[in-house]
Amino acid sequence: MNPTDADQDLDVAVSVVDITDPADPRVADFRDLSSVDRRPDVAVRADGGVGRGLVIAEGVFVTQRMIASRFTPHAFFGVNRRMHELAVDLANPSLAGVPFYRASAEVMAETIGFHLNRGVLAAAHRPAESTIAEVLDGARTVVVLEGVNDHENIGSIFRNAAGLGVDAVIFGAGCADPLYRRCVRVSMGHALLVPFAKSADWPGDLDLLRAHGFTTVAMTPGAGSVQLAEAVGAAKVAFLVGAEGPGLTEATMQRCDVRARIPMTRGTDSLNVATAAAVAFYERISRG
Amino acid sequence: MNPTDADQDLDVAVSVVDITDPADPRVADFRDLSSVDRRPDVAVRADGGVGRGLVIAEGVFVTQRMIASRFTPHAFFGVNRRMHELAVDLANPSLAGVPFYRASAEVMAETIGFHLNRGVLAAAHRPAESTIAEVLDGARTVVVLEGVNDHENIGSIFRNAAGLGVDAVIFGAGCADPLYRRCVRVSMGHALLVPFAKSADWPGDLDLLRAHGFTTVAMTPGAGSVQLAEAVGAAKVAFLVGAEGPGLTEATMQRCDVRARIPMTRGTDSLNVATAAAVAFYERISRG
Structure with missing residues (x-):
């Protein structure tokens, strides 16, 4: 030719x-x-x-x-x-x-x-980054990440957020760059479309969520957690997820309104963090 | 030293x-x-x-x-x-x-x-492979894969099955080797623990599921599907999932008892196949 x-x-x-x-x-x-x-x-x-x-x-x-x-x-x-x-x-x-x-x-x-x-x-x-207040404006469901430093997991969380009705992603301490090429690719481009913001004061910025009327739900299989289904009914919900392995820090969980778990079988392996987030988003969109 | x-x-x-x-x-x-x-x-x-x-x-x-x-x-x-x-x-x-x-x-x-x-x-x-009848014996929830040829997706499905109470994995036509190194690694070793079997007569082997009392649920966002929550209540449930993109074949879906969808937002992207499977497993373990 x-x-x-x-x-x-x-x-x-x-x-x-x-x-x-x-x-x-x-x-x-x-x-x-x-x-x-x-x-x-x-x-x-x-x-x-x-x-x-x-x-x-x-x-x-x-x-x-x-x-x-x-x-x-x-x-x-x-x-x-x-x-x-x-x-x-x-x-x-x-x-x-x-x-x-x-x-x-x-x-x-x-x-x-x-x-x-x-x-x-x-x-x-890269344009100027949005503030947390900006991405919370009008939002009903958001996800907050702490210590999630794997680009593929962040990309998957953006994809799951877009697919399952989550309005914004907020990055706490210790997270990888959401605009890195691999993250954008795994997200199917949704990292470019779903609003996000980075915390400059962590975990202090959790107070901003409360000020905006969000109920903060820490996803953890640990003690003191209720079943996920019991934790998704508030008018505004923020799900917090931590890295695979360590999970959320205790300091962060102590600032949350409720701890919620996914019913699990066969030993102590938790789900992949993006999968656990998807399950929470699904529970919210189905019954929240 | x-x-x-x-x-x-x-x-x-x-x-x-x-x-x-x-x-x-x-x-x-x-x-x-x-x-x-x-x-x-x-x-x-x-x-x-x-x-x-x-x-x-x-x-x-x-x-x-x-x-x-x-x-x-x-x-x-x-x-x-x-x-x-x-x-x-x-x-x-x-x-x-x-x-x-x-x-x-x-x-x-x-x-x-x-x-x-x-x-x-x-x-x-590799030991002799189990038959479908063997892995269905005593099972209450199983997942059936068609055309899933990505080792990481298969590994994730094993991990999600282990975590969320699924008793066995059945491989229909067009699936990759569940015992390949990368699959075993991504599964966190659960590919070695969760029983699985391969179909030798596809989709004819779906009749075996029915003979064992399973309700077959085709996961699809397409027409004629009910909400997932309406499809998980039978005594024995088999979830069928297809490859990302093409999904299940029409011939396979026509042999299923019910088609079920996950509520989705923002365009036509479906979730990753392992994530969609996890959501189905969660719905089953929570409310099945």
């Missing part, structure tokens, strides 16, 4: 720019994506250096979700086939003049540092 | 054998574990060759579960530190004379083909 012929069929708002050199400075936002020390997306890098403060969408589906979100892509990087799959989305007038850096799979792999099966990336600058 | 001194403190039933050559034939059961073509554990390899028909446990925790399961390890391969962590388990008289191949992390990495953070492996031969 002659690329020129193919491009004649393509009616997009973005500006298509062909990239043949993996070292091309125009694709610096997509370089060394899996490097702990040099990742461009973080605001502050692992080595203490300043990053670019980006969020990166990966794959056709998540890129579509980013275009529909408050995160406005300022650059795309992908193979020709994915650009054509995204043609309708890339025709959005809001993307007028945004570069689509088109490259072979080989050039992409050299630039980003690994072979990307999904074939397309989009980069957006 | 002098290894000889350390060994004097170690009172185990296994026979400790030091391995210094990654090519040592005694550790052939652990060689090239991530190789699609040469993996030793499968019964029939991807290239059509005959494998060793093994199940491999990975890490201290899953190795402990394997020792407690119907899968009897015939060899261990690990670093000295992990052997000491497993000392109590390795003192089990049933393991008398079973070799513990002790090696450095470097020799292990060369043998198995990647660096194993968990530091210890155990290998068992």
Whole structure:
């Protein structure tokens, strides 16, 4: 197929720019994506250096979700086939003049540092973060995370929140970056759509939840807990979940209104944290 | 520390054998574990060759579960530190004379083909598989999978089944190997403990479920479905779940007694299949 012929069929708002050199400075936002020390997306890098403060969408589906979100892509990087799959989305007038850096799979792999099966990336600058008060406004059900430092678990929690009627995600102490590429991918892009906020005063910010009328429900299999079904009926409910293994800290649980458990069998393994959260969300949407 | 001194403190039933050559034939059961073509554990390899028909446990925790399961390890391969962590388990008289191949992390990495953070492996031969009739005997709640070919999803389903009171897992057409290393690891070892059986006649074997008095509940967000809460009350319930994306086939759903849905918000994304299964298991254990 002659690329020129193919491009004649393509009616997009973005500006298509062909990239043949993996070292091309125009694709610096997509370089060394899996490097702990040099990742461009973080605001502050692992080595203490300043990053670019980006969020990166990966794959056709998540890129579509980013275009529909408050995160406005300022650059795309992908193979020709994915650009054509995204043609309708890339025709959005809001993307007028945004570069689509088109490259072979080989050039992409050299630039980003690994072979990307999904074939397309989009980069957006991170906007100012919402405050807890902002995301609580109008919310009826929220989830609050403490010590959840696994990107896949956070991504799954966003996906489960979106699917099961949870209005916002709040991050307490010790949580990983909700806008890291892997988290956004596992969330199916919902990390870009479900409102979230980070606590600057933990666990003191739990008082904000109470001030907004939320009943705080600590999810724990431990002593003093009631069955989950007995804990979801308040007008506004905030579910608190902790990392697998340690769970919520005692200091945090002591500030909560109620402790709730999921009925469990066969030994002491708790469910995965995202699964436990999904069960709580389900109980709330079904009977809250 | 002098290894000889350390060994004097170690009172185990296994026979400790030091391995210094990654090519040592005694550790052939652990060689090239991530190789699609040469993996030793499968019964029939991807290239059509005959494998060793093994199940491999990975890490201290899953190795402990394997020792407690119907899968009897015939060899261990690990670093000295992990052997000491497993000392109590390795003192089990049933393991008398079973070799513990002790090696450095470097020799292990060369043998198995990647660096194993968990530091210890155990290998068992696969016993004869249970029949569907065997695993249904005495069961009250089971889950039936169709087209679930992702090892991590299968592992999560085993873990959720163990945690939420499901008695057995049945594999219909198109499912991945439930005894693959990654599946066993993600299941937290529950793939070795929760009874399972594979269908040889799919979907015809659904008649076996009915013959055993099970009400078959197809999990689907599609038309004609009732709320999950209305579908969990029978004396014996079998939940059927399909792969993410396609879901259950229509032919399978037509053979089921009822179709049930999870209340969902925000668009058409279904939950991850293991999460949807967990929600169904929770509804059953809470109110079934």
